[in-house]
Amino acid sequence: GESVGLHLPTLSVQEGDNSIINCAYSNSASDYFIWYKQESGKGPQFIIDIRSNMDKRQGQRVTVLLNKTVKHLSLQIAATQPGDSAVYFCAEILIYTGRRALTFGSGTRLQVQP
Amino acid sequence: SQTIHQWPATLVQPVGSPLSLECTVEGTSNPNLYWYRQAAGRGLQLLFYSVGIGQISSEVPQNLSASRPQDRQFILSSKKLLLSDSGFYLCAWTKGQAKETQYFGPGTRLLVL
Known part of the structure; x- marks a missing residue:
C-alpha cells in the first residue's frame, strides 16, 4: 500500500478517546485554513475549514481551533474510531501571493488502538 | 456533483x-487545477497550478511540465524521467474565487526505476 508518512510524528490513542492534532503555521497573512485526512494509498479528503475571522468551528465529531496570536491550529476528534486512523494535514492559503494555492504542513499520523 | x-x-x-x-x-x-507531488514521509509539494486553458504557473524548477488543453483537463508530463521523479502525484481542483477548498483526486503512484 501507499507508504505515506513513514517518518511522520505519530499520535496513538485508544478507541473512544478524544484526539487532538496540532499544527503550527508560519504566515500571519494566511486567512483560510483546512484540515485534510489522507488514508493509505488515497488522495487527501477535506475534513473541515476555518477562516481567520473565527477561532473555532465545529463539524460532525470534529472541531478546529485557531489561535492567530501564536499561529497555531488544532483538530479535535471526539470519540475516535478505528476508521479515523490516517495521516492528517493542515493547509493554509497564502492570500498575499494572490495565487490561491495551499501550503501544506508535514502531517501527523493518527493511530487508533482498539 | 463534482468528481x-x-x-x-x-x-x-x-x-x-x-x-x-x-x-x-x-x-x-x-475550475482552478493543481498538481502536487507527495514523497514518502512528506507533505504535499505544489508543482503547477492553472486558472484557465493554456494558463500554467510553475512553483518549482524541475524536470516536469504541465498543460491544460481543455477547461477540465490537466496533464503532467516529462520528456525524460529521473529517479527523483518517483512519488505520489495528486491532482486537485477548486472553484476559484469564492471557494478555496481544494478537492483531491485519487492520485497516481509513479515509480521510476
Whole structure:
C-alpha cells in the first residue's frame, strides 16, 4: 500500500478517546485554513475549514481551533474510531501571493488502538 | 456533483522514458487545477497550478511540465524521467474565487526505476 508518512510524528490513542492534532503555521497573512485526512494509498479528503475571522468551528465529531496570536491550529476528534486512523494535514492559503494555492504542513499520523 | 479522475493509478517507468499523467474534472466549469507531488514521509509539494486553458504557473524548477488543453483537463508530463521523479502525484481542483477548498483526486503512484 501507499507508504505515506513513514517518518511522520505519530499520535496513538485508544478507541473512544478524544484526539487532538496540532499544527503550527508560519504566515500571519494566511486567512483560510483546512484540515485534510489522507488514508493509505488515497488522495487527501477535506475534513473541515476555518477562516481567520473565527477561532473555532465545529463539524460532525470534529472541531478546529485557531489561535492567530501564536499561529497555531488544532483538530479535535471526539470519540475516535478505528476508521479515523490516517495521516492528517493542515493547509493554509497564502492570500498575499494572490495565487490561491495551499501550503501544506508535514502531517501527523493518527493511530487508533482498539 | 463534482468528481475528479486521475489515471493511471499506478505506473512503473524506466529512467529516461517520457511521462504523461492525466487529470479530469467533471461537474464543474472553469475550475482552478493543481498538481502536487507527495514523497514518502512528506507533505504535499505544489508543482503547477492553472486558472484557465493554456494558463500554467510553475512553483518549482524541475524536470516536469504541465498543460491544460481543455477547461477540465490537466496533464503532467516529462520528456525524460529521473529517479527523483518517483512519488505520489495528486491532482486537485477548486472553484476559484469564492471557494478555496481544494478537492483531491485519487492520485497516481509513479515509480521510476
